[in-house]
Amino acid sequence: MQQFQQYIGGMFSDGSAQFESQDPATGKPWALMPEAREGDVNAAVDAAQTAFYSPEWAGMTPSQRGKLLHRLADLIADNAETLAALETRDTGKIIRETSAQVAYVAEYYRYYAGLADKIEGAHLPIDKPDMEVWLRREPVGVVAAVVPWNSQLFLSAVKIGPALAAGCTVVLKASEDGPAPMLEFARIFDQAGFPAGVLNVITGFGPKCGAVLTSHPKIDHVAFTGGPDTARHIVRNSAENLASTSLELGGKSPFIVFEDADIESAVNAQVSGIFAATGQSCVAGSRLVISNQIKDLFLKRLKEKAEAVVIGEPDDIATEVGPLCTTAQIQLAEALVSQSTQAGAKLITGGTALDRTGNFFPPTILDCSNAPETPCLTQEAFGPVLSVVGFDTEAEALQIANDTAFGLASGVFTKDLTRAHRMIRGIRAGIVWVNTYRAVSPMAPFGGHGLSGHGREGGIQAALDYTKVKAVWLRTSDEPIPDPFVMR
Numbered sequence: 001m002q003q004f005q006q007y008i009g010g011m012f013s014d015g016s017a018q019f020e021s022q023d024p025a026t027g028k029p030w031a032l033m034p035e036a037r038e039g040d041v042n043a044a045v046d047a048a049q050t051a052f053y054s055p056e057w058a059g060m061t062p063s064q065r066g067k068l069l070h071r072l073a074d075l076i077a078d079n080a081e082t083l084a085a086l087e088t089r090d091t092g093k094i095i096r097e098t099s100a101q102v103a104y105v106a107e108y109y110r111y112y113a114g115l116a117d118k119i120e121g122a123h124l125p126i127d128k129p130d131m132e133v134w135l136r137r138e139p140v141g142v143v144a145a146v147v148p149w150n151s152q153l154f155l156s157a158v159k160i161g162p163a164l165a166a167g168c169t170v171v172l173k174a175s176e177d178g179p180a181p182m183l184e185f186a187r188i189f190d191q192a193g194f195p196a197g198v199l200n201v202i203t204g205f206g207p208k209c210g211a212v213l214t215s216h217p218k219i220d221h222v223a224f225t226g227g228p229d230t231a232r233h234i235v236r237n238s239a240e241n242l243a244s245t246s247l248e249l250g251g252k253s254p255f256i257v258f259e260d261a262d263i264e265s266a267v268n269a270q271v272s273g274i275f276a277a278t279g280q281s282c283v284a285g286s287r288l289v290i291s292n293q294i295k296d297l298f299l300k301r302l303k304e305k306a307e308a309v310v311i312g313e314p315d316d317i318a319t320e321v322g323p324l325c326t327t328a329q330i331q332l333a334e335a336l337v338s339q340s341t342q343a344g345a346k347l348i349t350g351g352t353a354l355d356r357t358g359n360f361f362p363p364t365i366l367d368c369s370n371a372p373e374t375p376c377l378t379q380e381a382f383g384p385v386l387s388v389v390g391f392d393t394e395a396e397a398l399q400i401a402n403d404t405a406f407g408l409a410s411g412v413f414t415k416d417l418t419r420a421h422r423m424i425r426g427i428r429a430g431i432v433w434v435n436t437y438r439a440v441s442p443m444a445p446f447g448g449h450g451l452s453g454h455g456r457e458g459g460i461q462a463a464l465d466y467t468k469v470k471a472v473w474l475r476t477s478d479e480p481i482p483d484p485f486v487m488r
Contacts, residue, residue: 010196
C-alpha cells in the first residue's frame with residue numbers, strides 16, 4: 001500500500017502510529033496514513049510558534065509573503081492532476097469535480113497573495129491635540145485549521161491563504177477520512193520556499209489529535225469546518241486557551257422555486273445543488289421549497305434527471321455521482337429515509353444503498369409536503385437526499401425557508417425582481433443565490449448563521465479575521481509631562 005507522511009517543522013516523518021485509509025469505491029484499504037498523537041501535535045504547534053516569531057517569517061514583508069503565496073498557487077496548478085487523483089481515490093469525490101475544483105483552488109491562493117500587502121491600519125482623529133494615534137493590524141498568531149474530508153483542498157485554502165497572507169502560522173489537521181490530498185499538498189508547499197514551520201500538516205483522530213490541538217495553550221485561533229457536534233467540543237476546548245474561533249458548519253439549505261421560474265434552469269440547478277458531490281456539501285440545496293402550482297411538473301422532470309444520473313467509479317470521467325466517503329454515511333442516509341417515510345414522507349426515487357461494492361447511494365427524493373415533522377427536513381444527511389415541501393404563498397415559502405436551526409445557504413428562483421429582493425431581505429442565511437446555485441469565488445465571503453456557525457471565509461474580511469488591532473499612541477509635544485502630583 002502507498003504510504004504518506006506528516007509534515008512538521010519543514011520535515012516529513014511518520015506519525016506516532018499508522019492507520020489504513022479505505023477506498024470508498026471498493027471498501028478496501030489502499031494506503032497507510034500517519035496518525036498524529038499528543039507528541040506529534042505538540043511538535044507541530046511548537047514548530048508553528050517558533051516560525052511565527054522567527055526573523056525569517058516575522059521579518060518578511062507582506063509583499064514577500066504574497067510572492068510566496070503566488071509561487072504556491074503556481075505549484076498547485078502544476079500538480080493539479082496529481083492532487084485531484086488523490087482526492088478522488090481517498091474520498092470518492094468524482095474526478096470531474098476534483099479536477100475542476102483543484103484548478104480553482106490555485107485562484108484562492110492567488111487572491112490572498114494579492115491581499116497580503118493590502119491589509120491596512122488606520123489613523124484616528126483623536127480628541128487630544130498633542131497625540132498621534134493609529135491602528136496596526138498584526139497577525140493573530142498560531143492558527144489551528146481543522147478541515148473535513150469533503151473538498152479538503154478547497155476548505156484548507158480558505159484558511160491557509162488568508163492566515164499566511166496576514167502573517168500567521170498554521171497547524172492543519174487533515175481529516176482522518178481521506179487525508180491523502182492534504183499530505184501530498186504538504187509536499188507541494190515544501191517546494192514553495194516558505195520558512196520551516198510556517199505550515200504543518202498532520203492527521204489523526206479526535207481525542208488524541210483534534211482535542212489536543214484545539215485546546216493547546218499555544219494556539220491563538222481555531223478555524224474549523226465540520227459539523228455542529230464537533231464544533232461544540234472545539235468551543236469547549238477553546239475555553240482552555242481562550243483562542244478565538246471561526247466555525248463553518250453544516251446546513252439544511254432551502255432551494256425555493258416560484259411558479260414563474262425557468263423550470264428547466266431551476267431543475268438543473270437543483271440537480272447540481274443536491275446531487276453534485278454526491279450531496280456531500282455543506283451548501284447542498286437539500287430542501288426543495290416549491291410552488292404548488294408547478295410542483296408536479298417540476299418533480300416529474302427532477303425525477304427523470306435523478307434516475308438518469310450516471311453512477312459509477314469516481315475516477316471515470318463519465319461518472320456524475322460517485323460513492324459516499326464512508327460506510328457510516330450510507331447508514332445515516334438509509335436511516336433518515338426510513339424514519340422519514342415512517343413519518344409520512346413519500347419516497348419518489350432512490351432510498352436504499354446500491355447492491356454493489358463500495359459506498360454507493362442513489363439520488364433520493366422525498367416528498368414531505370404532508371409530513372412537516374419528518375426528520376429529513378431538519379437533519380443534515382450529507383448525502384444525495386432531497387426533501388420536498390410545497391407552498392402556496394410567498395409568505396409561506398419564507399416561513400418554510402427559515403424553519404431551520406441552520407442558516408448557511410439558500411437559493412431563490414423567480415423572474416420577479418421585486419419578489420427576489422423581498423426574499424433576499426427575509427431569508428436568514430449567510431448566502432442567497434438568485435437564479436443560480438453553488439457559485440463561489442475567492443472574492444466573496446462564505447459563512448452562515450445559527451448552527452451553521454460564525455465567521456466568514458473568502459473575501460477581504462477573511463484576511464482581517466486573522467489579524468488583531470494594536471492601538472499606537474505617540475505624544476508629539478516637546479514639553480515635559482507634568483508631575484501628576486503637583487497641584488497647578
